[in-house]
Amino acid sequence: MENRKKVAFYTLGCKLNFSETSTIARNLQDEGFDRVDFEEVADMYVINTCSVTENADKQFKQVVRKAMKLNDKAFVAAVGCYAQLKPEELASVDGVDLVLGATEKFKLADYINDLSKNDFGEVHSCEIAEADFYVGSYSIGDRTRAFLKVQDGCDYKCTYCTIPLARGISRSDELENVLKNASEISKQNIKEIVLTGVNIGDYGKGEFGNKKHEHTFLELVQELDKVEGIERLRISSIEPNLLKNETIEFVSKSRTFVPHFHIPLQSGSNDILKLMKRRYQREVYTERVNKIREVMPHACIGVDVIVGFPGETDEHFLETYHFLNEMNISYLHVFTYSERDNTEAASMEGVVPANVRAKRSKMLRGLSVKKRRAFYESQLGTNRTVLFESENKEGYIHGFTENYVKVKTPWNPELVNTLHEINLTKIDEDGSVRMEFASALV
Template structure:
């Protein structure tokens, strides 16, 4: 291409998608494209899709319409999980020119020629069994923290989940490559890394689905703790059955790993956990939370939970509600169950009506607000370290403490991307915590 073309990206879904979007963007920049914001007029729009909820499917069409409004002659490419699961469906959306599945998305430049619009969306999508290689990624989106991908795919067979169909078998990055990426991140003056993957506790399975673990998740954590220039590392989401005592103990003594865990529960009822084919029962979950709080009383613990799963009676739901209410957790991510094609759960009886799902979801979201408030209150008066972000939001600068309390202070550009020792003073009307400064750290 003689003149440099402009490309814009839109990412739906998880932190893992954000890290992969960044890698695809860097590849295209190497091929002569200039990256611009999605709100700008571009020659090509790339949408990284998600398939976890029904909503993500609908969002895709809205994003395509937005791109076409900005430039109706632009080339539109769809990549990612939904592109792997339902390529023909995406290709049929008005304005879409190219759909790339799980193995093809990292070779986007190879499929792009002169950027002229196609009459029909062109599909390149492999059988998911062919997704057996690993591509390392990291994103540096907001420049204070980076999402670092360490693992991809999943060997679990949870009955509600399409991720194994969209991303293939569990496989990991080589430890030396993760460390190389972490070093590159640190050289960009980024202070925090968030580890991401589909099932990161399963880290260590070889690149080609080789089941021999070269390294364990604990090896990974210990090695990353030594990377110079990174002030903080956060474990994003880890299955309760894969979060071992050794890891919890190491984090409690670590220089860089922060006391914040996000542990999917999905249901507080053993009956429902069995129907979901989760690999633990609620007793394991209690044990993990107890262990964390024992060695890190101030740790923040986030929980994923699904409401309205087939067969979930009022009794099952109340079991989950009371279970979560009694646990010393800090916040919830609540997902309303939605049927996904080609999953076991979609064939199950005991369908929960949509209005009941919505009511249960609302109850748990209310519980989450209560839990977060109680956790923040327990932290008032303590000294913490906060990493401030870069944005001026209505005269305030925001940031998160190591244990994930959201704080605010009057805007001061000198605070951006710095770590400061602060004391948490009071909870503001917007739910964030006001602070008093103690000292500058970095």
């Protein structure tokens, strides 16, 4: 047993990356590695990269430096989206030994020999057209909730996005496999599962991205709702054109699916949506939000929005601002547009100056604070169920209600990973909500 090597992981980016990191880690544990925290000395450091965040290369270099500081003889492997898009760039970073693209990342163990450092980073990345098979993943043991991957890749051609280049065509897991994974998670005393993918509303496309839909997203949701032992299921980001009324209605009556939707808008201007090649207009978005509010008035609705896209004038931006201001939504994730190689938008006219992008971003972030506050205020005095997290933050334990209100109460280790009915009492200075237990603690 003393020959077992130590491996540490660092994940940049989305929930999907977290689920895949977890799967890669389990694969390596089966190959004789012990997983340790990234802050610890390890024989190998694996960095799962992201191409969406700004300064992806800068973030990556910082993480590599951190690993090298912990153990300058450690083997460093880069996997994931940025590793697929810019493999040579990552391989040239001092300290990097191996770079694996989209199809190779799940075969990491096959590319490791004796963990001795390479003079130059070794690259194994495919043509993205070869990324046509599906590898199921879920995260477990990392948090009080699990991320369950149900879909990968994307067939959309949004002009700002590199994800189809990094992850390939849209393809889905088989329904039986998703249910099997969900059942495995439920046996690990994990109370909440978050469904994740690149474009999960597109669920149903087969192994090879064929257009034959074996099962729809609605059928997936209906079947998952029957899995024994799961307390909560949460849908992560879903495109407005793929979120059907039937799904919204099902969630409203469901046993386990919570009233929380995260729906990318990207712009409140139809002119900009057209330039982005989004597959809907803002009227569709309004319909979705109204439908959710009709059947689940207390639902939490999150919105992705991009500011500073080429061609976005002050008028276009104000159109977005007013659209969001008037809509009954709960919070915003604001992204400042940044140019990406090999995307259509990178060569578009009407480039928005960086200082204007920053100003618009600040305005929308301010709007998000206002929206979240108004949503939290609307929930005061109501009874909700909270799932407590595992961290002690300055003497408090935090958790989230089913409709994604962040609550806090004095630290009690017995509350970790437990569900309780509570009453929301008042908003604290830090923006979270104080609570009282609706019934005595068991």
